[in-house]
Amino acid sequence: xxxxxxxxxxxxxxxxxxxxxxxxxxxxxxxxxxxxxxxxxxxxxxxxxxxxxxxxxxxxxxxxxxxxxxxxxxxxxxxxxxxxxxxxxxxxxxxxxxxxxxxxxxxxxxxxx
Amino acid sequence: xxxxxxxxxxxxxxxxxxxxxxxxxxxxxxxxxxxxxxxxxxxxxxxxxxxxxxxxxxxxxxxxxxxxxxxxxxxxxxxxxxxxxxxxxxxxxxxxxxxxxxxxxxxxxxxxx
Numbered sequence: 543x544x545x546x547x548x549x550x551x552x553x554x555x556x557x558x559x560x561x562x563x564x565x566x567x568x569x570x571x572x573x574x575x576x577x578x579x580x581x582x583x584x585x586x587x588x589x590x591x592x593x594x595x596x597x598x599x600x601x602x603x604x605x606x607x608x609x610x611x612x613x614x615x616x617x618x619x620x621x622x623x624x625x626x627x628x629x630x631x632x633x634x635x636x637x638x639x640x641x642x643x644x645x646x647x648x649x650x651x652x653x654x655x
Numbered sequence: 656x657x658x659x660x661x662x663x664x665x666x667x668x669x670x671x672x673x674x675x676x677x678x679x680x681x682x683x684x685x686x687x688x689x690x691x692x693x694x695x696x697x698x699x700x701x702x703x704x705x706x707x708x709x710x711x712x713x714x715x716x717x718x719x720x721x722x723x724x725x726x727x728x729x730x731x732x733x734x735x736x737x738x739x740x741x742x743x744x745x746x747x748x749x750x751x752x753x754x755x756x757x758x759x760x761x762x763x764x765x766x767x768x
Contacts, residue, residue: 575756585744590754592754597754598752633699642689642753646691648697
């Protein structure tokens with residue numbers, strides 16, 4: 543049974559470029575979360591969806607960040623334009639609605655030069 | 656502001672002994688608490704949780720204790736094994752903001768032979 547799948551696992555890009563991170567949640571899970579982990583701020587929630595609808599995006603740092611969930615099995619987090627301070631590990635997590643235990647993917651390590 | 660605090664960044668314990676990890680929180684609205692374990696280059700993995708209506712929850716070698724009056728919880732691992740070497744995160748959520756897990760900074764546990 544596959545867990546949460548994220549791609550790419552590593553991304554190195556130059557400042558100003560567009561970056562798209564992808565996530566496939568566990569089948570049957572209708573809640574999806576995007577997190578960012580940095581040394582300074584730890585693990586912080588960026589946005590979460592319930593039944594493909596964005597519920598809370600208060601953690602999205604700036605307008606440069608956007609997230610979509612076009613269907614129950616796919617979500618993207620886009621950064622445009624990227625900046626060096628966006629360098630972090632980005633995690634996607636999913637869970638069934640009303641559950642508190644979220645299942646995390648392996649993360650995407652983003653480096654913006 | 657950091658609402659969930661893990662004040663010990665690291666812990667070293669001998670194999671077979673007890674590991675005790677501590678977590679403090681400031682938000683009295685938190686009513687569900689979780690512990691996650693994280694290995695390098697992997698996403699956090701759910702370990703154990705506790706609802707605010709309980710003061711103890713046990714699962715095999717792992718026990719979580721909750722002291723609501725002190726706004727403190729702890730994770731006990733008995734006996735500690737080398738495979739327990741990982742970063743442990745405490746997380747909390749409030750009933751009125753389901754899905755928004757607040758994470759502590761993590762405690763690196765090293766189990767030595």
